[in-house]
Amino acid sequence: MEQENNKEAENKKENDQGKKENWIDKAEKFIDETSEKIHKSDAYKKADQSMEKATKKIFRKAGRWWGKTERYLKNQSGVKK
Helix, strand or coil, rough: HHHHHHHHHHHHHHHHHHHHHHHHHHHHHHHHHHHHHHHHHHHHHHHHHHHHHHHHHHHHHHHHHHHHHHHHHHHHHHHHC
16 A cells, blocks of 8 residues: 555656646747747837947947046146146
């Protein structure tokens, strides 16, 4: 009787493990499909373009500030006290 209970418990564990793996596979497939749809959407493309445009503006502004800082420091070191 105990052996039957042990076998049933083992079979149940194997079935549960198989179900878990099946659900994990389904979830991963769903996530992959959904991410592809999002990546191909117009809204994503527009957001990507906007982020690229904003990033360029930020780096251009930072470059200007860098140049101003270098000129300021260069002028300060050249001034005699």
